[in-house]
Amino acid sequence: MTLEELSQKAHALWRSWEEVSANLASPEDLESVRIKFLGRRGMLTQLFSALKELPASDRAEAGKILNVLKERIESALAEKRALIAAQARLAKLARERYDFSLPGKWRPLGKLHPLTQVRLEIEEIFLRLGFDVASGPEIETEYYNFEALNIGADHPARDEWDSFYLGEGTLLRTHTSPVQIRVMRTRRPPVRIICPGRCFRRDNPDATHSPVFHQVELLWVERGLTFAHLKWVIGEFVRAFFGPGYEMRFSADFFPFTEPSAQVHIRKKGTEKWLEIMGAGMVHPRVLEEVGYDPEEVTGFAFGLGIERMAMLRYGIEDIRIFWQNDVRFLQQF
Numbered sequence: 001m002t003l004e005e006l007s008q009k010a011h012a013l014w015r016s017w018e019e020v021s022a023n024l025a026s027p028e029d030l031e032s033v034r035i036k037f038l039g040r041r042g043m044l045t046q047l048f049s050a051l052k053e054l055p056a057s058d059r060a061e062a063g064k065i066l067n068v069l070k071e072r073i074e075s076a077l078a079e080k081r082a083l084i085a086a087q088a089r090l091a092k093l094a095r096e097r098y099d100f101s102l103p104g105k106w107r108p109l110g111k112l113h114p115l116t117q118v119r120l121e122i123e124e125i126f127l128r129l130g131f132d133v134a135s136g137p138e139i140e141t142e143y144y145n146f147e148a149l150n151i152g153a154d155h156p157a158r159d160e161w162d163s164f165y166l167g168e169g170t171l172l173r174t175h176t177s178p179v180q181i182r183v184m185r186t187r188r189p190p191v192r193i194i195c196p197g198r199c200f201r202r203d204n205p206d207a208t209h210s211p212v213f214h215q216v217e218l219l220w221v222e223r224g225l226t227f228a229h230l231k232w233v234i235g236e237f238v239r240a241f242f243g244p245g246y247e248m249r250f251s252a253d254f255f256p257f258t259e260p261s262a263q264v265h266i267r268k269k270g271t272e273k274w275l276e277i278m279g280a281g282m283v284h285p286r287v288l289e290e291v292g293y294d295p296e297e298v299t300g301f302a303f304g305l306g307i308e309r310m311a312m313l314r315y316g317i318e319d320i321r322i323f324w325q326n327d328v329r330f331l332q333q334f
């Protein structure tokens with residue numbers, strides 16, 4: 001090989017680099033081209049090995065040509081590498097740009113059960129009127145559930161509260177009225193409490209009966225209370241809970257622990273149908289005596305309402321069982 005031939009090969013090699021390098025697009029392309037030109041068996045490396053075929057006088061000149069070529073290819077490779085990296089970064093940025101018009105991720109929110117919402121609302125109404133919230137056990141003794149409420153063992157009214165007996169004089173409370181006794185036994189008048197809670201009766205489930213249900217009990221005992229005060233409190237409640245478009249009606253009823261006793265109905269003004277909302281009455285003197293109050297000194301009144309019933313009237317729900325089915329399509333509506 002002559003210097004002339006080697007020089008021509010060097011030029012050819014540069015042209016073929018120029019051709020190839022125009023189409024480099026990825027780091028992998030770059031690497032395979034680098035190996036092809038500069039690798040241990042690469043085209044340029046082969047030219048360097050050809051140096052020894054040259055006459056000794058030409059080798060220095062030829063070596064310079066090859067070194068210049070090598071530097072140019074190396075720096076061109078470095079430039080290409082930087083360019084490809086920059087393009088990759090730009091492409092990544094474009095790919096990752098936020099599209100604010102895309103729909104968001106759906107995260108369903110939990111809610112309070114409608115019965116809980118109604119209970120809280122009722123509590124709030126009476127807290128505003130100055131009542132405390134009290135509570136008592138769901139497993140009661142016959143004494144608190146019946147006897148102290150003037151319902152003796154042989155009292156026919158016991159049949160009205162068909163009970164789940166647990167043995168040894170205990171049962172699942174059939175109403176929240178036993179809390180009246182528990183509160184009065186531990187406080188002196190004036191007493192103003194409401195007590196929301198779960199109650200249990202051996203009723204077969206149907207559209208209006210559930211063996212487990214909720215009541216709110218109210219009790220106010222103080223000097224000088226009359227039936228008029230009872231009517232006022234219930235009137236305030238009806239207005240706050242159902243709204244102004246309702247009228248109420250009291251009719252005679254019987255509970256062993258109140259005298260006189262009443263059943264309270266409401267009716268949307270301009271409609272026909274009366275709807276029962278609660279049982280109520282003046283606390284029976286025997287009940288006051290039982291807890292150590294003097295019926296000559298203080299009087300009181302009480303009522304008990306069903307939370308399910310309030311919710312059904314408020315929302316037009318026709319089957320009580322739906323509260324316990326945990327159907328999200330129902331629960332979501334509240």
Ligand code: PHE
Nearest residue numbers: 175177279280281302303304
């Ligand atoms: N405890 C009665 C019931 O469950 C309701 C009631 C409470 C009546 C307070 C009068 C006074 O039916």
